[in-house]
Amino acid sequence: MRTKKDKVSKSERRDFLKLAGIGAVAGGAAALGRAEKAEAAAPDAASGSGYRETEHVKKFYRSARF
Amino acid sequence: MPASSAVADPRVGVELSEEDRSRSALYRLLGRILIAPPDAAARSALSGLQGDDSPLGQALNALAAEAARGDHDLEREYHDLFIGLGRGELVPYGSYYLTGFLNEKPLALLRRDMARLAIARRESVREPEDHVGAVLEMMAGLIDGSFAVAPGDIAAQQQFFATHVEPVAPRFFADLGQAEAARFYGPVATVGRLFLEVEASAFQMV
Numbered sequence: 001m002r003t004k005k006d007k008v009s010k011s012e013r014r015d016f017l018k019l020a021g022i023g024a025v026a027g028g029a030a031a032l033g034r035a036e037k038a039e040a041a042a043p044d045a046a047s048g049s050g051y052r053e054t055e056h057v058k059k060f061y062r063s064a065r066f
Numbered sequence: 067m068p069a070s071s072a073v074a075d076p077r078v079g080v081e082l083s084e085e086d087r088s089r090s091a092l093y094r095l096l097g098r099i100l101i102a103p104p105d106a107a108a109r110s111a112l113s114g115l116q117g118d119d120s121p122l123g124q125a126l127n128a129l130a131a132e133a134a135r136g137d138h139d140l141e142r143e144y145h146d147l148f149i150g151l152g153r154g155e156l157v158p159y160g161s162y163y164l165t166g167f168l169n170e171k172p173l174a175l176l177r178r179d180m181a182r183l184a185i186a187r188r189e190s191v192r193e194p195e196d197h198v199g200a201v202l203e204m205m206a207g208l209i210d211g212s213f214a215v216a217p218g219d220i221a222a223q224q225q226f227f228a229t230h231v232e233p234v235a236p237r238f239f240a241d242l243g244q245a246e247a248a249r250f251y252g253p254v255a256t257v258g259r260l261f262l263e264v265e266a267s268a269f270q271m272v
Contacts, residue, residue: 013271017085020264021120025088 093206100199103144109133122260129253146247160196160234184214224269
């Protein structure tokens, strides 16, 4: 059962977060999430026989334009 | 690449307050740029961050400005800070911060909590899960419902924060702010430090 005290502290917490600058973040940070997600979506595949497509390897392929 | 924890699309927006969406986004942002240096697309996104005139907001603006600069060698900076030859300037793992060694009890405790919270480790990843960036990403998932924890379960967030984030990450960000090799990662450290101070204070209001 939610008491009056719970209500007070919940809104107190949200107000504190807003005042502290938390509210403003979502837009740009969400965009970053999308940009990063595109990269992470690339197959994390081949967890098998030792060849791993690490960042290092991916970068090499990108630079060599394979 | 250290352990990354998100295994499902976060259900962002499902019953999530604006503050929780922002908190989750900021944890995820910090986590990801600690796990790997941001590429051009990520830097572009970072440069679009806009803060208000609170200290944290100003730190976000400073990070955005730093990300907009074209003169960083982020790969090298990241390497010097975190990888090096054997070790970088910093060793960004919870076990190291808490015990002076890698793969210690803090990692075991984290793995136990990860199992309980149904956070899976990517199979192809070799590094220990208690990388600071990975732990911050786990916080993001706890907030936005990526794992077996309902969004809004503040008690679960608080427990995870108290056990795995608060004893390590603030000190790590303080060290990062002082690191000789830090350029882009200087403003990152300020954002991290201020954000976690806010989080710690806000958890006291639960």
